Amino acid sequence: MKKLNLDYKQLPLIATIILFIIMYAFGSFRYTGFFSSQVFLNLFIDNAFLIIVAVGMTFVILSGGIDLSVGSVIALTSMIAASLIMNAGLSPWIVIPICLLTGTLIGMGQGALIQYFNLQPFIVTLAGMFLARGLAYVISVETIAINHPFFSYMASGRIPIWGDNFISPSVIIAFVVVVIAVFVAHFTKYGRNVYAIGGNEQSALLMGLPVARTKVMIYTVSGFCASLSGLVFTFYMLSGYGLHANGLELDTIAAVVIGGTLLTGGSGYVAGSVVGVMILGIIQTVIVFEGTLSSWWTKIAIGALLLLFIVLQRVIVIRSKTKKGIISQH
Amino acid sequence: MQNQTPRLAMEGIVKEFPGVKALSDVNFQLFPGEVHALMGENGAGKSTLIKVLTGVYSIDGGTVTLEGNPIHVNSPLEAQELGISTVYQEVNLCTNLSVVENIFIGRQIMKKGRIDWKEMNRQADELLKRLNLNIDVTKLLSSYSVAMQQMIAIARALNVQAKVLILDEPTSSLDRDEVNQLFDVIRNLQKEGLAIVFVSHFLDQIYEISNRITVLRNGEWIGEYMTKDLPRLELVEKMIGKELNELTSISKGKGDEVQTEKRESFMEVENLSKTGNIQPFNLDIHEGEIVGLAGLLGSGRTELARLLFGADKPDTGEIKIKGVKKQLNSPKQAIANRIAFCSEDRKAEGIIPELTIRENMILAMQGTKGWFRFIPKKKQIEIADEYVELLNINPPNPEQLIKNLSGGNQQKVMLARWLITNPELLILDEPTRGIDIGAKTEIMKLMVSLSEKGMSILFVSSELDEVLRTCDKIAVLRDRKKVSEISNKDHKTQHDIMKEMAGGM
Amino acid sequence: MIKSMIKSKLFWPIVVLVLILLFNLFFDRGFFSIEVRGGHLVGSLIDILNRGAPLMLISIGMTLVIATKGIDLGVGSVIAMSGAIGAMSVAGAADDSILPLFTAIGLSVGICVLAGAWNGLLVSRVGVQPIVATLILMVAGRGIAQLITGGQITTVYYEPYSYIGGGYLFLLPFSIFIVAAVFAIAMFLTRKTAIGLFIESVGSNPDASRLSGINSKNIILMVYIFSGFCAAIGGLILSSNVASADGNNAGLWYELDAILAVVIGGTSLMGGRFFLMGTLVGALIIQSLTTTIYSVGVPTEYNLVVKAIVVLIVCLLQSPEFRKRLTGAFGSKKGVKSTKDKGVTLS
């Protein structure tokens, strides 16, 4: 009985993983060169930054909120990093904390507005999205290339795993973030409070949980993750640019939701979001390997694959739910 | 007792909502080791007083002292930290979390910087056993009924070292056994010197457990009395502010029994079941008959009622309405067949919080009329005014948002919603939950008079005396199975039914 | 009287709108002047109405979707699709017949309504979360629009087509009449039939609505269809206004502006009560802001910063907590009184 119950809660996650495996198998059969461990690792290398924002976003969505500012915060971070390193000539050890602090403060500001003035997260973070990107433009509308040994190392450093396969330092950062987030979500009071607030904010308040503090914290963490992701993105791109990560917030939300987290809050897993990111990544990889789609068919194909995933996920979840009804009779 | 310093004292408390003065100049004293009942009609201000005390609402005037020290509570969190543990009227737990979490959240057991789930599960099990509950604590709260959730909320409140324990209508959907368990626990805590505030509309319970009573009426403080010095009748008079004499005189005109038999059957249910929820059962409901459903907590009464309303889809069996076989696959179809269902879970399945009293009332009726045959606003207002008056809803302003009403008044609006559809079969699942004694009597009377006019009623209630007083026939459920059907002709007693419920002792 | 005006959801948005318009007066004395030129009324205010027409339309549709606790991210792509279909179907038409115009309108509205129905079905029958369900159309719809136009910007030389978004009727731009008509339809459907009540009830508590015998699935389906309809007309106006169809750029980011307009107008993203009039004001605020940025000469790189600040100000003004603090800070007399309705936020 106990086990079944666990399965039920994790069903969307399991469904997502199954779908990922199916997709991967499909790609491997269809395209030569797809079934290589490096292609698989590339999913992590190319999406490390997305994993990090998705982790922050998971907490926001678990609490029933949303954060649209993440893409712009990434752009702003990249811009600050680039201009401070290249134009002001500062050392990375000063620049990195400044970058992280900027994102964290933006997140905290958003959280405070949402909590203390009772504003809707969608709108506050939408304004945050305009503001951060606007500030990035104010720094410069042009792209700034970064040419600094530390950044270059982070960009092209290869950490060999087995054989010829390698990952980048960013993957390690993402991995650490995920591990910490899983721990926080399941083994700390803060993490559980996030779930409670997402389940029912009013109840959480009446149960005497520190709702205000937790909510501000949630957006702060998301801001922090966005700026950390911005740094990883900057390593990835080796440049600062106001147009970086345009529309990334929607990808992030999609990844989190595909990973089985409910937008209404209160239910989902950090690990699910990682799988969600992987699914978006593999959709792209498949399309590139296909290599024959025109620009518009690319869009249509992405939409169709998204649809396929979401509908299959629903079908798996609904069918197992009804099955469970029958089992629990005994 | 009076000479001690009170553990908690509230003086001259004032609370205003836009347009409503919910509390004016209310006093309240609470001593260690006592159970202090807070009494008043629906909307008298009991819950508001509790919310003001625990920092849910800010205070507009007056002082609060805890053990002689003035305190300012700004949030439930602060109240908890001061040692005030509260169970609010509506179940305020998170249905997306497991039972353990709901009990422990905010004060989880930590080991080496992480939550110790194992230990928490163990302690939760233990705690619930004390309340005689044997449930899987790792399951989601949403898989349990409202009554069970209410018990869990109580368990949560008991799980702290508190100075003051506040219980706002904790027993509204519990049945006798649970109430006894709870009272045992309360008496123990009382002995340990805890000060307890208890709100209930059940006079029996008040007289059983409380030492003292404070009465509120319309947000005003009426007085404080020792329970043993205040006869019931007097208490009720103080609550409603007028004399009262016909309170006990409801019961179905039992002389009509013969007539009842002759009446046509409205609904015949055969072999209806839903796997995992309720085993196959048969049930006949005649026109103008009140059928009671009795059973222990979780015996499947709600499930049975939901099947009859099409809220859940049955797996087997069939339903005949007036001899014609019908498919009831959705509430919409059931309503089209003139069936109405007033859910026990008012918060989740009843009220539409953002809408007004009027809109909540006419919703089901409009539902039957569809999108385009809109009930004109004038007509809506007429209907709403009529029912506000009939059910004595307070505040008597149909344009008030329902979420701003007291629990009991919300319940009345729910009743009104279904009465307005003028159904042939009215299913009432714990309709008197949280309703004050005056209104309860009114509702009973209404039920009886409606049934005399030919309406069939399926009445689910945890209060056996209500069931006995009104029903023609009582179906008893045990372990999700209908075990017997008792005709309420020859003066059955609560004891007879309890025996069936518990399994023929 | 004044008190009830201030309490009205419309009050603060209107204040902001008026402020933005007045701000323009500093830069352009003739901002409020309206004159007749070439047989029609011209003036900045008319321009704002005209230019804001598509956004107003789309926001009307979005309001109903949001009232059901949903969201429609697909509108931008539907705009592109509608424009593409409309423009392609009149591409080779001759000026003298207006039949092709009606085919074009019929085709684009028809297909976009289907697109809306698609969203609605995904949300109501398959049970996909609205933001993801409509994200699919947001991505794929633009692809479809480009597929239709072959990735080119198709120019339309068929005069009647330009009338939708560029024509004049009784001195005024025709698009204003379209908005008025759609708004009237929406008002009628939601206030003179039960649909409005059902939308609010489904958005506020879907379970309770179902148990009250409301077919919430159909209501949800309906609002997405309506949103598709509004986007279709908005798309036609946009495309006809520039007499061309641009699959990639038409309607880009309109969904965010529309959501913004709805929220500025006082409708909560949590569903329930909705305010169509407020939405119109919200859309006008956004349009006037855009126009102001263009005409006042804000350097391009500051555009977004200005927009962010204005959005925040509007939202803050609408927040009772913020106003309380503001009055608390300025008039200590009122400060005492203002702590009163803190409880309202809770329930």
Next chain:
Amino acid sequence: GSDEAEEAGGTESDSTETEDTTETEDTSAETEGDTEEASSEKLVIGFSQVGAESEWRTANTESMKAAITDAGHELKFSDAQQKQENQIKAIRSFIAQKVDAIVFSPVVETGFETVLQEAKDADIPVFLADRSVDIEDDSLWVTFLGSDFVEEGRKAGNWLVDELGDEDEVNIVELQGTVGSAPAIDRKEGFEEIIGDHSNFEITQSQSGDFTRAKGKEVMEAFLKSDGDNIDVLYAHNDDMAIGAIQAIEEYGLKPAEDITIIGVDAVKGAFEAMAAGKMNVTIECNPLFGPQMVDLIEAYKAGEEIPKRVAVEESMYTMDQAEELLPTRQY
């Protein structure tokens, strides 16, 4: 394909001579000869395009695709949807698929070091199309074939100075491209460079029109409203915005190309139509049809030839009076 491009390039009659144009013609002539020999080997070419944000881009994609398949090679196409991260992912996938050559039009100039290094390590030659990258180590790519946006801006400026240099006071309004995009920045820079030397020219208003017709029209409307009678010249960073603006001007009651001189960039078909109708004065060509030229370069490289680091696309400038005649020959 290839002769069509020649035709478009060949029609230039009075093009403003620039230094690299001559150079280009030499290279293309040179590579032309070897086509037969090189194409005997079938190559797999990965082409990563920016997106499909404008019809210029679509024409470019088509030209590139057609040229590659017509030459008998296998094409792996990927559309980055205007996102650099997508483009990096695409290049990685090309490397994983072990293609023979990678052609790509970078979304932005910066940030491709890492992935280009990976390509180099895998011995895959990279050809830049349309836009360049900003990397010091130029061994990471073989050559850059594309237009010079700054030069386009200069051309526009020069034409304007030639045309209106004698007037006392010329007020210019500018419709910029998408904020931060390379063509927007460069076309502005080149134009200002020329205009800056002439004190009688002044840019009075400048706003972004996002490269779209709708925005171009909307912004122009606002310009006209605030200062309509004093606008002498419109400089739009692409033809689409100019076309949108023309409609705004007409609706405002002025005559485009007469009351307001209109300069566009790209030379898309729409611009020719507008010029033929006498509503637009000039458009600076930015030729997207360099697919065949690119294929030639790839084949030449595979054949072991020396390739210059920078190859310019043949481009010219078209004025109103040429429009009528050339209109039928425009393909995009």
